[in-house]
Amino acid sequence: MKRFLVTGGTGFLGSILISELIFQGHSVLVLARSERKARQLLSKFNSDELQRICILKGDVTHVDLGQSFGFIDENKGYIDVVYHLAAMVKFDEELADELMKINLQGTKNTLKLSEKLGVKQFIQVSTAYTLGKELNGIEELYPENQVCHNPYELSKVYAEREVMSYKNKMKVNIVRPSIIVGDSKTGRADSNFAIYGFLRALSVFKKRALRDGFSKEFFRIIASAKGTSNLVPIDYVVKVLLAVHALGENEQIFHVTNPNPPTNQYILSRIKFLMKYDQLTITTDPLIGIHDLTIKERMLNELLWIYKPYLATDKSFDDSQTQCLLKNSEELQLDMDHKMIDLILASGIA
Ligand SMILES: NC(=O)c1ccc[n+]([C@@H]2O[C@H](COP(=O)([O-])OP(=O)(O)OC[C@H]3O[C@@H](n4cnc5c(N)ncnc54)[C@H](OP(=O)(O)O)[C@@H]3O)[C@@H](O)[C@H]2O)c1
Structure with a gap:
């Protein structure tokens, strides 16, 4: 102990x-x-x-x-x-x-x-x-x-x-x-941060659209469609934290990231499906700025503005030290399949 x-x-x-x-x-x-x-x-x-x-x-x-x-x-x-x-x-x-x-x-x-x-x-x-x-x-x-x-x-x-x-x-x-999401087996998350804030903002927008009668209109979200959403389940983060205590050496730094993150395009397509809100698209045109959007699109993008750096690029993270640590502690690598992503997104939407 x-x-x-x-x-x-x-x-x-x-x-x-x-x-x-x-x-x-x-x-x-x-x-x-x-x-x-x-x-x-x-x-x-x-x-x-x-x-x-x-x-x-x-x-x-x-x-x-x-x-x-x-x-x-x-x-x-x-x-x-x-x-x-x-x-x-x-x-x-x-x-x-x-x-x-x-x-x-x-x-x-x-x-x-x-x-x-x-x-x-x-x-x-x-x-x-x-x-x-x-x-x-x-x-x-x-x-x-x-x-x-x-x-x-x-x-x-x-x-x-x-x-x-x-x-x-x-x-x-x-x-x-990277971006911590719910449990890999239950999807459960007690958070309003990052993807959960994003999902909340989208559902607030959808409610407004239904209330004010514009739910059939299409809306663009400015993001990089090829960009990725680097999500990691909370139980994986905890597993790494415990392994760092057991096996980490002085001064070592560990990335807890997904080596194969889903694209923003994929995540948005699943959000649309799970929210039953088909009127959302990602616009990747680099020339489109917030001022080129309609007033309602601007309203939506402003709700999501704070997450822009995380939607705009495709970042990659070397996690060799973490992989080595997990191998030595006989823990499995992260494998975030489509089912797991749906489970996690659905729990944020519910
Ligand atoms: N969530 C993510 O996606 C994510 C991703 C990467 C890294 N991280 C890092 O992971 C850590 C935990 O994040 P989280 O998502 O669990 O955040 P969280 O739910 O907002 O929890 C933050 C914790 O810090 C405590 N805290 C804040 N200010 C404090 C203060 N002045 N004195 C004492 N305690 C204070 C809060 O206490 P109260 O309950 O009283 O507010 C709460 O317990 C943070 O260091 C964060 O930067 C999070």
Whole structure:
């Protein structure tokens, strides 16, 4: 049995990671800033399991995450591994300061506390999109002046560099998932982010179209049809996170990405089918900008605008280190077939 500290444990990925750690017999300290969400998380476990979970009230933007000297003293040498997941997962330009505060300063604070506690391994959950405007992702640290699409990506680039600066103090690893979606077997996802935000925006638009009598009109979405949607099921991400703890070597970076991602065209065709909304098409004409669209098309594209960088290009990610890790832990590679994609999309539409 090992002792873990997990930040972001009340979130989409964190709650599934914690369930798996508890299932494997470990004990977990969960940093949580909201009592309501902490209670919600605890309600998933039985009384035996609850013996191995402890909620730590705190906030990553506070020094020592808001923990007292007494806590640090009592817990020195007690925690083996930190999984740092807490982050603001939003892309808006106007949230730049908050994104830096939570994602960068929050990581610095978590690293400092981990050092004070004598933690042996620090696993940072970053994003595959720290590759910014590059097209080919590598499992190496990106430069400080990486050109990014939004402040979220930039905050994660800086945070990764902070994590690596601790490589002589503890074992450090960076895990970079692409777009996390529901469970590969059930499709279930508790998220409003990325593809789920996209699906919600589409269904809001469809409802408006039905209400205002324009549901038969055709609409163009500006995206690259050949571009791909790099989706990864949450259970695969958790599997890699656990393998990184077991087998990761100091300074290693791991992409958790789909080596054969479906095209945007394919994803949209399945969304249209599952939503029973045939009036959507992808326009790939590079000359078409938002101003060339009809007012209603503009309304739809503006709802989806925030996802544009992820619809516009075909990015690829080298995940050799992850594949090597999975091979050594005798875990299977990701094989996201059409059935699995439908299951995941359908659960976001329902
Ligand atoms: N979802 C994806 O597609 C995706 C893809 C790649 C990487 N990631 C990364 O994976 C990690 C988890 O993402 P997620 O999808 O699970 O996000 P999420 O559901 O939004 O969860 C974020 C978690 O961070 C916590 N948090 C935020 N600010 C905090 C603060 N100041 N102090 C303490 N805790 C704070 C939240 O607490 P509250 O519950 O109180 O809000 C929540 O537990 C993030 O680092 C994200 O960047 C996600």
